[in-house]
Amino acid sequence: MGKTKHDLLLHVLEELLEEEIKKFKFKLNYMDLREGYKNIPKGHLEKADVVQLVILLIEYYQEEYAVEVAINVLDDINNKMLADWLRKASAEDILQEPRHKAVWNTRVMSAKVPNVDHRGNYIASIKEQFRKLKDYNSKPGEWVSLEDRYTKLFIVKKYHQTQDKEHELLSRGKRHTEIMKKPRNDEDSHITVEHLFDTLADGTSTKKVILQGVAGIGKTSTVCKIILCLHLSSIEDLVQKDEEFVRNALEDVKEMVFLGNNLGQDDQQVILYSLQHAKELHRLTLVQCELKEKYVIKLLPLLGKCKQIYLSASGLSLSTVNTVCAHVLQSLRMTRLHLVYEEDDRMNCTVEASRERDPCIITFDYLPEETVTAICDQIIPAHPGIVRLDVNGIQGRQGFLTALKYSLLESECKLETLGFNIENPKHEAFRNICEHLATHHSPGKFALFRRGSEDDIHFGYEAKDEEKSDDRLQKKKKSKGRKGRSGTQPQCFPLTWFLKKKKNREDGIAILSCLPKEYIVDTVLWVTSKFTPVTLVMDDNSIDDELMETICEKLNNAEYKLQLLSLNSNILAQESMTSICSLFHCNTAVSLSLRYNPLGDEGVKILAACLKSKGCTLKNLSLSSTDLTEDCVPAIASLFSKKNTLIQLDLSFNNLSNSGVKTLCSALKNKESHLEELNLEYNGITDDCEREFIQLIKNIPSLKYLCLDNNEFTSTSASRIFGAWDKYHDNEEEVQDEE
Incomplete structure (x- = not known):
């Protein structure tokens, strides 16, 4: 009994991943439909699971059109494999479980195999393909039957006399027939196709047949004749006559x-x-x-x-x-x-x-x-x-x-x-x-x-x-x-x-x-x-x-030495800074990430004071989206100690403004900084800071990354900053660190 359209739709939708189901519902809500049909309301789709989604498709579009709609949506979300399967399954009423791209080994449910004689069909197609050919002696455009032209084909195992070798290869027509009719020195000089793979006198079997001859001698025709003769006499019969040949061949398979x-x-x-x-x-x-x-x-x-x-x-x-x-x-x-x-x-x-x-x-x-x-x-x-x-x-x-x-x-x-x-x-x-x-x-x-x-x-x-x-x-x-x-210069380098x-x-x-x-x-x-x-x-x-x-x-x-602490996307405020600093040991270099927390300026001031009192130095500090203004910049600048181990500083998505950025650049310029990465994206910076950035680029050769995206620079100012970067940082070569 064939599966219903409900089954087909349910089978396909169950194969979609969660993200694909969301895309399917989104496309279904906005796609163009035939006249007289309307889109399923968004409120119904959002709450529907897979089973309810099938019910909605059937209710709004009936069975036949529901399948067509599903196929179109699958095409739109670029799941061609499921779309093709549903198209074929709905047409043939055969259900094979579709193979999802995320699980490549899922089972294909076997449909009833039709009673087809594949071997017979294969042999018949070979006969049809090779029974005729364009022969050298035939009229232009005329196809010649191999059975009529070559009534019996035999394979020469040894050449005739040496003097006839060249003529045998080059001659055609009557001359070729005369040469081939000459008596041979060896009675076993030729064999027929039927015995081509027989066991030889030394107990071995022929495994390779080489056809040698100049162009036009008939090599292709001979191959066609061999294939045709083998199929006319039935390959199965030949194999069954010599099962030992098959077994011997299998023994050598690796x-x-x-x-x-x-x-x-x-x-x-x-x-x-x-x-x-x-x-x-x-x-x-x-x-x-x-x-x-x-x-x-x-x-x-x-x-x-x-x-x-x-x-x-x-x-x-x-x-x-x-x-x-x-x-x-x-x-x-x-x-x-x-x-x-x-x-x-x-x-x-x-x-x-x-x-x-x-x-x-x-x-x-x-x-x-x-x-x-x-x-x-x-x-x-x-x-x-x-x-x-x-x-x-x-x-x-x-x-x-x-x-x-x-x-x-x-x-x-x-x-x-x-x-x-x-x-x-x-x-x-x-x-x-x-x-x-x-x-x-x-x-x-x-x-x-x-x-x-x-x-x-x-x-x-x-x-x-x-x-x-x-x-x-x-x-x-x-x-x-x-x-x-030309045009507007990038502001994120490099x-x-x-x-x-x-x-x-x-x-x-x-x-x-x-x-x-x-x-x-x-x-x-x-x-x-x-x-x-x-x-x-x-x-x-x-x-x-x-x-x-x-x-x-x-x-x-005291025995637990923490080197990196990440507390992103929590709800930490200034009260937590003293507790966090207590986790770091004295005189150590640490990394700290506090992105997306409402620290504020006071939180950063407390953090800087605590770290300084313990003698801790920073390697990496991320304070992105922590509600900072220019008031906290002096506290951040105080972290640049004589050792100055800071290599990464992220202050993006804050409101440091021009005055805060100038203070920061001045602090960095006056220290022997090893800073490699500085991110000041989304801080309301304008052309007024152009000079400070050029000096920063010039005075910190270790700097490999400077991000000024989404600020308020004009293209002229951005171009000059970018030119300074090209001048002082664009000629670095790859080096290998020998330790």
Whole structure:
């Protein structure tokens, strides 16, 4: 029974990602429709889930037109793959689950395979293609039948007498016939096509046929004749007469690749037959072959012949997946396992394995949590080579955490990367897992975060890179193509603030962002006490002054040396500055980011005074969007000590105005500054500061980045500042830092 239009629409819309659903609704609300139809109201669309969206499409446009509307919208949001599938499925009434670009291995639901004699059709097409040709002796434009022209074709194995060799190759027509009729010295000098691949006297078989001759001698015609004769006598008959030939050929095969969709029963039998008669394979690849579960099970005992495999199968049960993994691990080492949930508790399974001791990566996409738990119980203890485990789409409840904990404790695998969603980061089993990971590899990155206030908490762990080299290639950026410019000059030179490339990979990072308020204090205290990160990121946590004071009191530890603290997008005011400074040790260089907090001028003054009293120096300071005016600039200027370690300063999106900027430039000019990046975007600066910026560019050779975007410079003033940049900073070459 064919699927209804409701089913088709539901199937397609379920394949869209959340962002694509938003685009679909937006386009649907504004698209042009046939006369007599109206757009679905925006209020109805915003609240509709996938099922309700299908109902709205049917109610407003009826079944046939609803499908057409959906196809047009899919085209508009640039999802051509789903649009083409829906167009075809609605026309043919055949439902195959569309393959989404984000999950490339999803199962294709097989429709009923029509009873078509593919082999017969193939042989018939070959006969039709090669039965006629344009012969040299035929009339212009006349096609000659190979059967009429060449009644019997034989292949000469040896040349005639040496003196006839040239004439045989060059002659045509009657002369060629006379030469070929000459008696031969060797009775076995020719064979017919039917016996071309027979076993020879020495026990070998012909594997290569070479046709030699000048242009026009008939090489192409001969090849056509061979192909036609083989198909007229049926290739299958020839192969069946000499099955040993097929087996011998399979024994020499080193690599097998099977590609295709919805292979029939005979095709899957061919795969099994090929593997049964192959001696040893360097690599076996089965891609999108949609192997049935029973054939996968029959295939498993044969995998021992392979040095390397790539296997993709759909519709597998949990027991079959466990069986596949068990067989693979008997003779090979699994390097990749990717499981994607289908319907009715079935899975799409992709397995890569080899005899080399390569690390293994395991990914589970949207499997039921109980299924993930069962698979981890089977695979993790049996495979010591797993270095990465990613579990997507679960909630991370107590049962999963406990099972994963014991699986790791009972195995020899030393995970370097782990990621999954977690329901409650206070679970003891979760903390035991993290501590177990840290016993094998020093933690490089530890992350607990949400992408939005309504999302699940995601956990990510990455081990420290132990093989980092001390020799680093450091480059100074060189601006190119500035000459011969015209019109308004760019005001951001020469790099962009947000596209800077980090020279080295950073380790010792803890990211605790956008967490529920009830978890913040306890989680921060546990992470810092167990892993002692030198970089602590607590962005988007709605931390106020009271909560910040509590956190700092618990973190105030003489042995904990924090080097970078990020508190962006919280609600911190001036009362928090003293507490924040208490986290930094005396006489140390630190980095601090307080963007998007209502600090105000008083907050910055308190911050500067506290840092100065403790003897702390700053490497990086970001105060973007913190409600600053010119009153706080003297306090910021006081941070430029004799050591002057500040290399990055971000004061963008404030209101420093001309007087504040002049004070800042004067302070920088009078110090031996090592400043590399200065961002003053959106500060209401005018041409009145042109002279100060030119002097700043001249007197600070270390400066690599200066951003003056979205201020109030005229094009003339901007051009002069830009000219100064070209003069003093545009001739830097790439250098290598020898340490």
